[in-house]
Amino acid sequence: MKNYSLDTEMMIEVNARFIAKGQDEPLTGSQYNVRLFERDFLEDEFLGESIPDEHGVVHFRFSPAKLHDGFLDDKMPDFFFVLYKNGEVHFQSQVMENVYLDAIELYKKGTGEIIYLGTFLVDA
16 A cells, blocks of 8 residues: 555545345445455454445545554455344455555545445345
């Protein structure tokens, strides 16, 4: 990731969108929540939890330090999502291996890097 600021507390924001299969409608409502993880060598790193907004978009904000476990300096993290419906696992994405953050990041002044991981079609 590029160093756009002298502010070491700049955050990474990861976004994704969830759409209901066959309906082309966003998944919304408090019955859904999504957790983001980074696959690590020893133990997966929990990066955050989000409820989809009215557009089915989830937002996760975390410190870049969460991507460095001290054992390996993982410059290309492996992300995956788990979508819960009413507290039960409803969908799990495949692991997106070696996400090259420098290639897909956007910079938002005063915030940090924004990573959009795409749209996921899931059963409603």
